Amino acid sequence: MQFTTAFIASAAALTASALPQTTPIATGQGFGVITIRSGSEIQNSGVQAARSSLLVNAKSQNASCDAESNFATFYINEEKELHLWESKTSYRPQTVFVDRSGMGQGLIGYTTGVQPLPRNGENKGWEIVNGELKFKGTGLQACPGSIDGAWSLWLQGLDKPGWNENCTSVIASAIKTDSPIGCWYTE
DSSP: OOOOHHHHHHHHHHHHOOOOOOOOOOOTTOEEEEEEEETTTTTEEEEEEEEEEESSOOOOOEESSSOOOSOOOOOOOTTOBBBBBTTTTOOSSSEEEOOOOTTTEEEEEEEEETOOOTTEEBBOEEEEEETEETTTTEEEEESSSSSGGGGEEEEESOOOGGGGOOOOOEEEEEEESSSSEEEEEOO
């Protein structure tokens, strides 16, 4: 089963219940993420990766993938680092980080290969709690007005992270996939 098929089926099931999936996802297991925010335009929207950011409702990731996909596939390793699933033709890992400092304000992004973390960046502490992706116990929020009309993802905690307006908290529901699609995401 392709990730996109499983993803759409899971999203449809979640629409009815509005609760995160509770199927356990093992360390190193591939998963996608959908945002749950009832009554919003980002309800049941797949999380994407582009230009070193995590996004929702982007027209395209412009990623080079092993199979057709407009959604990111992730995994969490034993050190609680969140990684983007690598393409079979890519040899540089892409690792998700957060910046919870006053300067970063909850910024979520990703580095490529040996690229260093930003000054206040952290990449260890990702986990799936009751089906929801969190960083050190903190959930995510989405802010409109990003790349090509997409919404950018940030950690919860500030009303206007990065001076973005009209942000809303979301449940970042992790959806396990048995057929992860690897991609090389734009930096």
